[in-house]
Amino acid sequence: MKRFLRYTATTTVTAAVALGLATLISGVLGSPSADAQPQPQPQTAPPPAPTSNPGAASIVPGAEAGSGSAAGSGAGSAAPEAAKPSIVEVPCDGATLASSFNGVVDGEIATGGVVKFTMPPGVGVIPDNASSAGLEVKAGETHCLRFDKDGTFLYHSPANQHGAITARQWYDILVNKQVEDLKGGNFWMPKAVNLTADESDLMYYATLGLSAFFFFGIAGAIVYFVIKYRHRPGHKPEPSPAHNDALEITWTVIPTILCVFLFYYGWNTYVRVVTPPTKAVEINVLAWRWNWQFTHSNGVQDSDLHVPVNTPVRLVMTSKDVLHSFYAPVMRVKQDIIPRRYTYAWFFPTKPGTYRLTCAEYCGTNHSQMGITNDGRRAVLVVHEPGGYERYLADKAALSTQLPPEQLGKMLYEKKGCNACHTVDGTPRVGPSWKGVFGTVVPLSDGSQVKMDENYITESMLFPQAKSRPGFPPSMPSFQGQLKEREIAGIIAYIKSLK
Ligand code: CUA
Numbered sequence: 001m002k003r004f005l006r007y008t009a010t011t012t013v014t015a016a017v018a019l020g021l022a023t024l025i026s027g028v029l030g031s032p033s034a035d036a037q038p039q040p041q042p043q044t045a046p047p048p049a050p051t052s053n054p055g056a057a058s059i060v061p062g063a064e065a066g067s068g069s070a071a072g073s074g075a076g077s078a079a080p081e082a083a084k085p086s087i088v089e090v091p092c093d094g095a096t097l098a099s100s101f102n103g104v105v106d107g108e109i110a111t112g113g114v115v116k117f118t119m120p121p122g123v124g125v126i127p128d129n130a131s132s133a134g135l136e137v138k139a140g141e142t143h144c145l146r147f148d149k150d151g152t153f154l155y156h157s158p159a160n161q162h163g164a165i166t167a168r169q170w171y172d173i174l175v176n177k178q179v180e181d182l183k184g185g186n187f188w189m190p191k192a193v194n195l196t197a198d199e200s201d202l203m204y205y206a207t208l209g210l211s212a213f214f215f216f217g218i219a220g221a222i223v224y225f226v227i228k229y230r231h232r233p234g235h236k237p238e239p240s241p242a243h244n245d246a247l248e249i250t251w252t253v254i255p256t257i258l259c260v261f262l263f264y265y266g267w268n269t270y271v272r273v274v275t276p277p278t279k280a281v282e283i284n285v286l287a288w289r290w291n292w293q294f295t296h297s298n299g300v301q302d303s304d305l306h307v308p309v310n311t312p313v314r315l316v317m318t319s320k321d322v323l324h325s326f327y328a329p330v331m332r333v334k335q336d337i338i339p340r341r342y343t344y345a346w347f348f349p350t351k352p353g354t355y356r357l358t359c360a361e362y363c364g365t366n367h368s369q370m371g372i373t374n375d376g377r378r379a380v381l382v383v384h385e386p387g388g389y390e391r392y393l394a395d396k397a398a399l400s401t402q403l404p405p406e407q408l409g410k411m412l413y414e415k416k417g418c419n420a421c422h423t424v425d426g427t428p429r430v431g432p433s434w435k436g437v438f439g440t441v442v443p444l445s446d447g448s449q450v451k452m453d454e455n456y457i458t459e460s461m462l463f464p465q466a467k468s469r470p471g472f473p474p475s476m477p478s479f480q481g482q483l484k485e486r487e488i489a490g491i492i493a494y495i496k497s498l499k
Contacts, residue, residue, distance in 0.1 A: 097116050128162070181329055409491040434495045
C-alpha cells in the first residue's frame with residue numbers, strides 16, 4: 001500500500017509540473033499572430049514583356065524533341081492564326097538573340113525568340129516536314145529566324161545530320177526543367193526553400209538525434225546486461241532493490257524537461273506553420289482524380305503551380321471528389337484536401353527553381369500518377385525569379401484569349417486533366433479515347449446508342465453520368481461551372497480534329 005501511494009504521488013506531481021510548465025509557456029507565446037510572419041519583400045520587377053522572355057530562352061543541347069504533336073495538328077483548321085507562318089525571318093542587326101547555331105543540333109527555345117543560324121560552307125539546313133516550313137538556311141549563309149508558334153521543328157542538313165528545335169512558352173520551359181529536389185537525391189530530405197521550414201527542419205533533426213541517442217543508449221544497455229547477467233553454471237540471481245528514490249526522480253525529471261522543451265519549440269513552430277500571413281499571394285487549388293488546377297488572382301488556370309519568390313503564398317484548397325493531399329517536399333508543406341470543405345497551406349519560397357509536387361493521400365487507381373501531363377511529365381511547383389510570376393500571369397492570360405478553338409481545346413485537354421483518363425491515340429484508359437470518335441454512333445450502358453456530336457460531348461462534360469459508356473467506370477467528375485462556353489467549344493473542336 002505504501003509503495004502504491006509513493007508511485008501515485010510521484011506520477012501526479014510529475015504530471016502537474018509538466019502541465020504547469022506547458023500552460024505557462026503557451027501563455028507566454030500567446031495566440032497565433034500574423035505579425036510574426038515574414039512580409040513580402042519588394043520585388044525588382046522588370047517591365048512585363050508582352051508574349052515572350054528572351055532572357056529565359058536558351059538553346060539546350062540534347063533537349064528532348066519527341067513531343068512535337070502540336071506542330072502537325074494545326075493543319076486543316078480554319079482559324080486565322082493557324083495560317084500565320086510559324087517561323088519568320090528577321091533582320092539580324094538589332095535583334096535580341098536567344099541563341100546561335102552553326103550546325104545541326106537539338107535545342108529548345110522560348111516561343112517568340114530569335115535564333116541566329118550561321119551555316120558553314122557545305123552545311124545548310126532544310127526542313128524535315130511540313131510544319132518546319134520556313135526553317136531553311138543555305139550553306140554559307142547567315143539568317144535570323146524568329147519562332148512564333150509552339151511546336152517542334154525538325155530539320156536536317158544535306159550531310160544527313162538531323163536536328164530539332166522545340167519552341168515552347170518561356171514558362172513551359174521552366175516547367176520542363178529538371179526538378180531540383182530530384183537531382184542527386186539521398187537519404188536526407190531535400191534542402192528546404194521555405195523560410196519557415198528551417199525551424200521545422202531543426203525540430204525534426206533534433207527529435208531524430210534525441211531518438212537515436214536514446215535508442216542506441218537503451219538498446220546498448222539491454223545487450224550489455226543480457227550478456228553480463230546471463231544464466232550460467234555457478235551464477236546466482238542478484239537480488240533486485242524494491243525502489244531507489246534518486247534513480248526514480250532522475251528518470252522522471254530529465255525526460256520531463258526534454259518533453260517540455262520539445263513542446264515549447266513544437267508549439268512555437270506549429271503556430272507559425274498554420275498561420276498564413278495576412279499579406280500573401282493567394283492561389284486557389286482544386287484537386288480531383290487525377291489532376292490539380294491552380295487558379296490565380298487574374299483567372300489564369302494551370303495544372304502546374306507557379307509562385308513568386310520571396311513572397312508568402314497562401315493556398316486555399318478543396319477537392320471535387322475524394323481526399324487528396326497537397327505535398328511540396330522542399331516547402332515542407334503537406335495538407336489534406338477535402339471535398340466540400342476548404343483547407344489552407346502557406347509557404348515563403350526563398351529560391352527560384354522547379355520543384356516536386358505530389359498528392360500524398362491515396363485517392364484511387366491513378367493516385368501515383370496524379371498531375372501527370374500528356375508528355376509524361378509530372379505537375380511541378382515553379383518558383384519564379386522576381387517579376388517572372390507577374391509576367392507569367394500576363395502572358396498566360398493573353399495566350400488563352402488569343403488561341404484558336406482547336407488549340408485552346410488541346411491546351412485544356414492537358415491543363416484540365418482530361419488526359420488523365422482520355423487518350424488521343426485510340427487507346428482506352430479510364431475513359432474512352434477521343435481519337436476518331438466524332439460523328440460516330442457509340443453504345444451506351446443502358447443498351448441504347450447515341451451519336452457522338454456537339455450535344456453529347458457537351459452533356460458528357462457537364463453531366464458525365466447522364467449517358468455513360470459500357471466498360472468504363474462512371475467516375476468522371478462534372479465540369480459544370482469549370483468551363484466557359486468558349487472552352488467547351490474549344491474541346492469539341494479538338495475532339496473533331498482527332499481523326
Ligand atoms: Cu490525389 Cu492521391
